[in-house]
Amino acid sequence: MEELLELLKDGHARTIELLAMELGTSPEDIERKIEYLEQIGSIKRVSMQVRKCNGCSGCSGGEQSGATPCKGCMPEDGFKNMGTMWEVMV
Amino acid sequence: MRANATIALLGQPNAGKSTLFNALTGLRQHVGNWPGKTVEKKEGNFSHKGVNYKVADLPGSYSLSANSDEEVITRDYIASGDADIVCILADSSQLQRSMFMLADYAGIDVPCILLLNMADVAKQQGKSIDAKAIENKLGIPVIPFSATDKKSYDVFYNALDKAVASKNKLNIEALENKYESIEGFQQICGLIPNDAITGYSSTWLAVKAIEGDKVVMAKLSEVLDDSVMAQIESIAKETKGAVATGGCKFAWIDDVLDNAVSKKSKNIKLGKLDKIYLSRVWGKPAVVLTVILGLLASFIPAIPPMIIGSVVLMLKAPIASGLAAIGAPHILTLIINDVVIQSLSYIIKMLGFVFGVTLSFGLLEEVGVMARISYVFDNTMGKLGLQGKSVMPFLISFGCTMGGAAGARVIDNWGQKVLTIALAWAVPCGAAWATIPMLATIFFGPGAVAVIVAILLIMLVHMYVTAKVFGRKLVKKQDRYGMIMELPPYHKPKWGALFRYVLGRTKETFFRVTKVVLLVCGIFWALSYSPAGGNGGILYKVGTAIEPVTKAIGMPWQLFLSYIASAVGKEGAIGVISALYSGGSYSAAFTQAMSGGGVAGDLNSILLANVTKPEALAFMFAMTFNMPCVVALAATYQETHSAKWTAKIVLYYTVVSLLLAFLAYHVGLLIW
Secondary structure, three states: OHHHHHHHOOOOOEEHHHHHHHHOOOHHHHHHHHHHHHHOOOEEEOOOOOOOOOOOOOOOOOOOOOOOOOOOOOOOOOOOOOOEEEEEOO | OOOOEEEEEEEOOOOOHHHHHHHHHOOOEEEEEOOOOOOEEEEEEEEEOOEEEEEEEOOOOOOOOOOOHHHHHHHHHHHOOOOOEEEEEEEHHHHHHHOHHHHHHEOEOOOEEEEEEOHHHHHHOOOEEOHHHHHHHHOOOEEEOOOOOHHHHHHHHHHHHHHHHHOOOOOOHHHHHHHOOOOOHHHHHHHOOOOOOOOEOHHHHHHHHHHOOHHHHHHHHHHOOHHHHHHHHHHHHHOOOHHHHHHHHHHHHHHHHOOOEEOOOOOOOOOHHHHHHOOOOOHHHHHHHHHHHHHHHOHHHHHHHHHHHHHHHOOHHHHHHHHHHOOOOHHHHHHHHHHHHHHHHHHHHHHHHHHHHHHHHHHHHHHOHHHHHHHHHHHHHHHOOOOHHHHHHHHHHOOOHHHHHHHHHHOOOHHHHHHHHHHHOOOOOHHHHHHHHHHHHHHHHHHHHHHHHHHHHHHHHHHHHHHHHHHHHHOOOOOOOOOEEEOOOOOOOOHHHHHHHHHHHHHHHHHHHHHHHHHHHHHHHHHHOOOOOOOOOHHHHHHHHHHHHHHHHOOOHHHHHHHHHHOOEHHHHHHHHHHHOOOOOOOHHHHHHHHOHHHOOOHHHHHHHHOOHHHHHHHHHHHHOOOOEHHHHHHHHHHHOOHHHHHHHHHHHHHHHHHHHHHHHHHHHHHO
């Protein structure tokens, strides 16, 4: 797991598959390590939900109710197909 | 009846604990709370072959580290020795991962058995698991099991009977060997006596000390001298902490499973597209090219509305003659034709681009390309002093800068947040993507494509330069880690949902844009109107007064006023153009053209006759890179809480947009 974090030190993003390739292991191995690192707080999942947007110019109705961004800012329910990102917290 | 026995069920969430508990106890269970905690306590009982078993269903948690009450309750209960046997559940279909609970348990001094639950799922996946081999390595009963399959319970009951009698404990020697690779582990072990806290071995406590488990440290400090505690803490600090111990646990799991689990080794292969997108060299050009192609493709659905918009203008002549026939005042005809019809024509043309651009971006997101963009630019973000996730606000800003500013909230560092918002301003928003391609098409025809590409490339340069200008004060250059990403597989878009989103957005834009354009157009038309005809309007006087200055930047006064209006909202600029170039009192030549009826209704030709190509180019750059709109300005202040930085950003964008206009004008002069 130290090697995994060490690898990311160069500032380049990596996918689970690329990490598995570079570390000579399987994607499943990387996945369980991601789960563990997330548990101990070494990495953090990036939230892609934009909260309330206070009536942007895209909102025809001005102030939007609730905590969802308006349809003008984003597709409903936010970006669904952006995958998952984790940032390293050190 | 033989003596009673108590068993505890331990496992990660989804390991199948509840199913097992319910199957074992049926209705003989009761639910309460653990003393003094809000954590649910589930207990029940059953009897088998004359033995009465009490079952405790322990709270599900990832591990036994003190992250919350659940884990502390769980491990304290186990260590108390109340349970004779702990049944640890693991998911056979993903043993590498789910054996972690067992690894974290290792070192607790209570007999246990390992249930390889969901054996049926593993079988379906084509995995074969040699439970005996695992049993030999662990020294405890290991039982392939399926909590949902009644037939497999016999094996479980038999194993339980034997385990209660033999009280086998987990063999942790191999794991200890792994831990010894951590520098300082043995030292800490030596400092903690084996009976320091009942139920836990010194190995287990040493591991938790290295992991920085606060509850364990507090308990240790009750029994150990302060000097010993200080020593433990200082040694633990030198280790990699939970990263190191976790690594040992996973390595141990792999050793245990080695030769015991048959797995088909799959070669990891990247798809053809990902070979390009994920390449260090080709990733960036490929992604930029994809976005450009996407934008260009958005011109196609925009063509029909462009034509319809022009057709609308032809209504001017019949309306004018119709109104004249019923004796309506001349000014009414002017208002309807120059304000309403003129604006409507522009709005319809814009909607085509709103539709096209939204569809393109929606499609890129749906098929999975957007996710690759954040991947490709992660390192670039780092070089600009930003976090990788800053890409998200930028992507949102293609729709609305305000949304982008709100999206920057995910960035916890203030300086990075301000810089992210400052850069998001350079991303042309939805309103710009509606107006700019439309104007570009009017002025340059097919050449609009080149203008859009140029704007996109200038945007990248703009963002880079802006980051350098503001970055020095806002962010400290520091080494940063790359992100880990799980990219979605490429898949076919869900057309229904996509079109609903695109049409919904087009509709929203229609109402908003109609309001803005009509209002702005009306105001500017009124200000430029002179009852005497000709050049009498107030605006004309102001305009001609400032023209010597604006001409230097490459913009006639009408376009300059339009640029000013674009600071309020990019659609506003269209209202101004609509008013000032639609005739009325604009100029003598213009009025003459107007009286020509149908011919003059063709605004495109009027615009083309009055604005040169370099001037148009200058205006387009000025408008695109002007501040996004007043609402975005307010949002920026709201998110940054700094009037100083908001003002700085506004001033910077105004200057840069005029500078870009100046450059574009002179480049234009060279071309045309």
